[in-house]
Amino acid sequence: MASKTICTTIQVTLIVAFLTTQVVFSDDTVPIPAHKAQLGTWFSTNVGPLDQRKSTMDPALVAAEEGAKVVKVMQDGSGEFKTITDAINSIPSGNTKRVIVYIGAGNYNEKIKIEKTKPFITLYGVPEKMPNLTFGGTALKYGTVDSATLIVESDYFVAANIIISNSAPRPDGKIQGGQAVALRISGDKAAFYNCKFFGFQDTICDDRNRHFFKDCLIQGTMDYIFGSGKSLYLSTELRTLGDTGITVIVAQARKSPTEDNAYSFVHCDVTGTGNGTFLGRAWMPHPRVVFAYSTMSAVVKKEGWSNNNHPEHDKNVRFGEYQNTGPGADPKGRAAITTQLNEMQVKPYITLGMIEGSKWLLPPPTPKV
Secondary structure, eight states: OOOOOOOSOOOOOOOOOOOSSOOOOOSOOOOOOSSGGGHHHHHHHHSOOGGGTGGGSOHHHHHHHHTOEEEEEOTTSOSSBSSHHHHHHTSOTTOOSOEEEEEOSSEEEOOEEEOTTOOSEEEEEBTTBOOEEEEOOOHHHHOTGGGOSEEEOSSSOEEESOEEEEOSOOOOSSSTTOOOOSEEEOSSSEEEESOEEEOSTTOEEEEEEEEEEESOEEEESEEEEEEEEEEEEESOEEEEEOOSSOEEEEEEOOOSTTOOOEEEEESOEEEEESSOEEEEEOSSSSOEEEEESOEEOTTBOTTOEEOTTOGGGTTTOEEEEESOBSGGGOSTTOOTTEEEOOHHHHGGGSSGGGGTGGGTOOOOOOOOO
């Protein structure tokens, strides 16, 4: 991964056109409602159970779900496995059936990797006793993207009610290689429900392909959501641990106008400490990030966005905002690389069509054990 440096000054020019490439729609074009109280109804209407949607979903996914099985990981020995790694290793390469790994409460000090050859895996924890998957990997030892506690390279992955953390210390800016990823998600068509992600710099590597995060908490300091994914974050808290220095939430890595990737944050809460947080920065030349219907606390700098000291990127960045609220959402004082979107411009980013969700997205799992 290219190295990332934060700018301290911003030189910007006005962006007149926000959309140069259109997000591809499937048939799920019903916009996310403006009122958060309506989210539950909207979601249950548009993301119904499998038995109601078989004809419109990926055939391989339908077949996998109909043959689902559950394996239990319990540290007290009452399950089939005591470690998550052992449970993942028990799943054969070329797996074609959904395997739900039911994880009991506790701290699981493991570095876990789910290979591309093992699709249709779910990690499930009980909401009241969420298991914590944790490890202290750093960029110095593993490289940034491979420092993650949980690496998922396979397709059709689901996590529900799981804590994923990196226990490495907060980088001090003096020692190289302090970046420490909690999650790297590289596989396609992955969903995360009610999960919590804890780290400092580079908490989530939203690496590539289509992903959906709902009702999650993501905590960090610098670039704590980064990568080239095409992802929708819904009703999720973004918690910045700021002090007196600069902090950044998003470093989206779109490198050219032909790349079909973007991050959209809808009905999210931007919280934390400090008052020097950028929503995003131009780590790469063509970043595309949208915040819509979100509540922004005073942690957000009035400029909102940074060109990362690369004024040559000003004409390429796509940093959009739509009907956000809170003291950090005031459009006055925003960097000129920001676009206050209209209804037509924002629509591709506030529907499940952004990630073609009708073909693969299912409600949160509720396994019977």
